[in-house]
Amino acid sequence: MRIDRLELLNYRNYESLDLAFSPEINVFIGENAQGKTNIMESLYVLSMAKSHRASNDKELIRWETDYGKIKADVYRKYGKLPLEITLSKKGKSAKVNHLEQRRLSDYIGQLNVVMFAPEDLNLVKGSPQVRRRFIDMEIGQISPLYLHDLLTYQKLLKQRNHILKQNYGKKIVDDVMFDVYTEQFIEAAVKIIRKRYQFMDLLQKWAEPIHQGISRGLEQLQIRYQPISGLQPEWTSKEMASFLEQKLAEVRKRELERGLTLVGPHRDELQFFVNGYDVQTYGSQGQQRTTALSLKLAEIELIKQEVGEAPVLLLDDVLSELDDYRQSHLLNTIKGSVQTFVTTTSVEGIQHETIQSARLFEVSQGTVKE
Amino acid sequence: MHYPEPISKLMESFMKLPGIGPKTAARLAFFVLGMKEDTVLDFAKALVDAKRNLSFCSNCGHITDVDPCHICQDPQRDRTTICVVQDPKDVIAMEKMRDYTGLYHVLQGAISPMDGIGPEDINVPSLLRRLQDEEVAELILATNPTIEGEATAMYISRLVKPSGIKTTRIAHGLPVGGDLEYADEVTLSKALEGRREL
Ligand SMILES: Nc1ncnc2c1ncn2[C@@H]1O[C@H](COP(=O)(O)OP(=O)(O)OP(=O)(O)O)[C@@H](O)[C@H]1O
Ligand SMILES: [Mg+2]
Ligand SMILES: [Zn+2]
Numbered sequence A: 001m002r003i004d005r006l007e008l009l010n011y012r013n014y015e016s017l018d019l020a021f022s023p024e025i026n027v028f029i030g031e032n033a034q035g036k037t038n039i040m041e042s043l044y045v046l047s048m049a050k051s052h053r054a055s056n057d058k059e060l061i062r063w064e065t066d067y068g069k070i071k072a073d074v075y076r077k078y079g080k081l082p083l084e085i086t087l088s089k090k091g092k093s094a095k096v097n098h099l100e101q102r103r104l105s106d107y108i109g110q111l112n113v114v115m116f117a118p119e120d121l122n123l124v125k126g127s128p129q130v131r132r133r134f135i136d137m138e139i140g141q142i143s144p145l146y147l148h149d150l151l152t153y154q155k156l157l158k159q160r161n162h163i164l165k166q167n168y169g170k171k172i173v174d175d176v177m178f179d180v181y182t183e184q185f186i187e188a189a190v191k192i193i194r195k196r197y198q199f200m201d202l203l204q205k206w207a208e209p210i211h212q213g214i215s216r217g218l219e220q221l222q223i224r225y226q227p228i229s230g231l232q233p234e235w236t237s238k239e240m241a242s243f244l245e246q247k248l249a250e251v252r253k254r255e256l257e258r259g260l261t262l263v264g265p266h267r268d269e270l271q272f273f274v275n276g277y278d279v280q281t282y283g284s285q286g287q288q289r290t291t292a293l294s295l296k297l298a299e300i301e302l303i304k305q306e307v308g309e310a311p312v313l314l315l316d317d318v319l320s321e322l323d324d325y326r327q328s329h330l331l332n333t334i335k336g337s338v339q340t341f342v343t344t345t346s347v348e349g350i351q352h353e354t355i356q357s358a359r360l361f362e363v364s365q366g367t368v369k370e
Numbered sequence B: 001m002h003y004p005e006p007i008s009k010l011m012e013s014f015m016k017l018p019g020i021g022p023k024t025a026a027r028l029a030f031f032v033l034g035m036k037e038d039t040v041l042d043f044a045k046a047l048v049d050a051k052r053n054l055s056f057c058s059n060c061g062h063i064t065d066v067d068p069c070h071i072c073q074d075p076q077r078d079r080t081t082i083c084v085v086q087d088p089k090d091v092i093a094m095e096k097m098r099d100y101t102g103l104y105h106v107l108q109g110a111i112s113p114m115d116g117i118g119p120e121d122i123n124v125p126s127l128l129r130r131l132q133d134e135e136v137a138e139l140i141l142a143t144n145p146t147i148e149g150e151a152t153a154m155y156i157s158r159l160v161k162p163s164g165i166k167t168t169r170i171a172h173g174l175p176v177g178g179d180l181e182y183a184d185e186v187t188l189s190k191a192l193e194g195r196r197e198l
Helices: A036-048 A118-125 A128-142 A144-166 A175-214 A237-258 A285-307 A324-334 A352-357 B005-014 B022-033 B037-053 B088-097 B124-133 B147-163 B185-193
Strands: A002-011 A014-020 A025-029 A067-076 A079-088 A091-096 A113-116 A221-226 A269-274 A312-316 A340-344 A359-364 A367-369 B078-085 B102-106 B138-141 B166-169
Touching (some): A036 A113, A036 A312, A128 A144, A128 A269, A175 A324, B088 B102
Parallel strands (some): A025 A340, A113 A312, A312 A340, B078 B102
Antiparallel strands (some): A002 A014, A079 A091
């Protein structure tokens, strides 16, 4: 898939913008704080209906205006697909082919993007929350149903925590109600865990050879998805459910003391090992970077396979950070098959060959010149 | 923009209605200004009458102008089946379908701990009383297919289980996460056919 044209209206520091893109590589060059990441972000929002860096949609609307808009002509193998996101102080709406979508889960999945930004180096180093977010966003893109299940899970978690809080430090008063919510919670938890296992398996399959390539055959990458300890991936849903039930019963007293649900996929962990060592603890910066890059490249392959079309790749400020060898590895992987958007403050760190074939855009204070 | 006080007050009232923002409220307010005085008076009276003359059925909780409501009073109705719904609008949707001949019980909501709504805050106690006093053979749980609607149905079915009354949950021919009132009549009647025992 590819994006042919992007229009922004009152988005971040763009009052209005209308750009046509190359189906191959597009490079945005500009000083700091000129609006390069804002363009990448707008493409991400177009895909996920959510920013990769802002927690509040209101931040995306240009200051002192009431609403912002992102419009694009996306091409997929069956033809043109206009997408549109409108952001207002009250909320957002999304259109596919000019038709308003009632649920965001109907919208997400129309355009797939893989974003690689400096923050992604945190994927390995950062808190477990960062990795859970990564899993959720990636599965969500290829399976909107997962997003729906995730929302259900989060809501049930909230309901269950409320019951625990209401009965703080005591015994549950209405245990029928608590059981009913716990049973639903477990059912939703199992769905999430199974989907995550499935996804991590695929990711592992793609990431391993890619990592080997980038590390010139020296490193073996292993991804380990660790939900509740003791749980086995080959179990049936029923077995997983009764295991969770048992684990929850074991911690019931502590849950009541803390007013919190202590077992479930909201506490899942994801670990990366290189040649058997935990990269988070023992990996060098270069290894952490390579791991993050392998994961991103694996995502491209995974989406290609699951969706049947390559995603759009967004490289924000990272290309010039990679050494020549990793750069050419990356560029060879995407060559001719993945539409790519790159931002950089200068073209110096980037291979000459890439720049020659790319469409270049100059970004300066909310305006873009080709 | 600054409006004269009577207009801004009227706009404020319109904005209390669902789905009406300041722009629509202004449009409606100015439209009212152009209406005949009689029409405006009728309008105001209709609003007040609806509020004053309608109340909730003391038996089933449905909205009504007589008590018990027309459905509860109807001798043709099958009194051994009660369909439990969240909202009076759901009764109206089911009645449009004309397939169902039993009675209703309107909960006026669903159990939601995070909103502070427990079973006693909706019409669950009155339902349990009815099950004790009336000759009920089957309870159809037609709460919304949302998390809270689902939990409420499960909750009721657990409380009722020891009594031996059959409880069925309306099958989800309904859109996931949607409200019953949005379901068109065909899906609704399909859903009713395929109800499963809890
Ligand atoms: N809602 C908004 N309305 C107007 N301007 C905004 C808004 N949000 C951010 N900006 C402006 O956008 C600019 C930042 O843009 P962006 O993050 O795209 O920079 P960049 O070109 O990627 O810079 P760097 O090279 O440092 O990453 C800042 O000048 C900021 O003041
Ligand atoms: Mg930037
Ligand atoms: Zn009645």
